[in-house]
Amino acid sequence: MTGASKGIGLAVTAALLAEGARVVAASRKQSPELERLAGNNLLHVPVDLMDPDAPGEVVAAAVRAFGGLDILVNNAGGPPPGETLPRFSFLDADDTAWREMFEFNLFSAVRAVRAAVPVMLERGGGSIVNVSSVHARQGTAINVDYGAAKAAMNSFGKSLSEEFGPQGIRVNTVSPGPVRTAWWTDEGGAADVLAAKVGADRDAVMDTVAPEMMNLVTGRLADPREIADVVVLLASPRSASTTGSDFVVDSGWLKAV
């Protein structure tokens, strides 16, 4: 479970623990919320996923601690360390920004899958859930590099499901729309950037401005637990016939049928 200390990853970690799973939680730092979940079934591994060796270290830690791996959730993603989104134009991101975006959102997942697949095959299968974004499907002028990285993630997941499905590994993608997490709520985060752009205050941005700008059918940003429940369903054998799918949980943002 990557990006487990906050937001969607924290909600997935809590939901997996509630279902009786043993969880290896990867993030750079602990968080008070993750510490509150501490127990025999939870191991925090402090890693920086911008380091190419980190995903393999997380999988190795799972094997050492719990004897194997049945589920991999590639959730860490969004703005790479030190970056703030949204960016409003393609011209705002140079090569370095594109590379970091792909390192964080795509290559960390590619490397985690590379480490996890042999371990899963040894146990006869498993479930991989990649947390993508509706930006993978909906092109906009905002966050062009992010959308491209997530579209690549969707393609990557579909291809993996074709190759490893016959050997018992299911691969699915969950694509959230806007979710009320640190990405939005942190000081200097997305809500503050939008607030400065439109001249509103940050709470108004999250409560009304952003839902109206994005024409969200539900009228609100999603709660991380609403994404986590879908991830956990896809991780579990209750979705044994679901693979190669992309589940959109976006408050009705996408308008295509």
Ligand SMILES: NC(=O)c1ccc[n+]([C@@H]2O[C@H](COP(=O)([O-])OP(=O)(O)OC[C@H]3O[C@@H](n4cnc5c(N)ncnc54)[C@H](OP(=O)(O)O)[C@@H]3O)[C@@H](O)[C@H]2O)c1
């Ligand atoms: N929030 C949204 O509106 C939204 C919408 C669509 C898709 N998504 C996707 O959902 C996923 C989770 O987003 P979120 O909003 O829940 O994120 P978040 O609240 O910002 O949390 C990010 C998590 O990733 C960890 N992380 C950040 N940089 C890391 C690094 N270099 N190495 C290891 N861990 C790192 C953070 O912990 P540390 O800081 O301690 O490392 C934290 O646990 C992402 O893939 C994102 O693209 C989010």
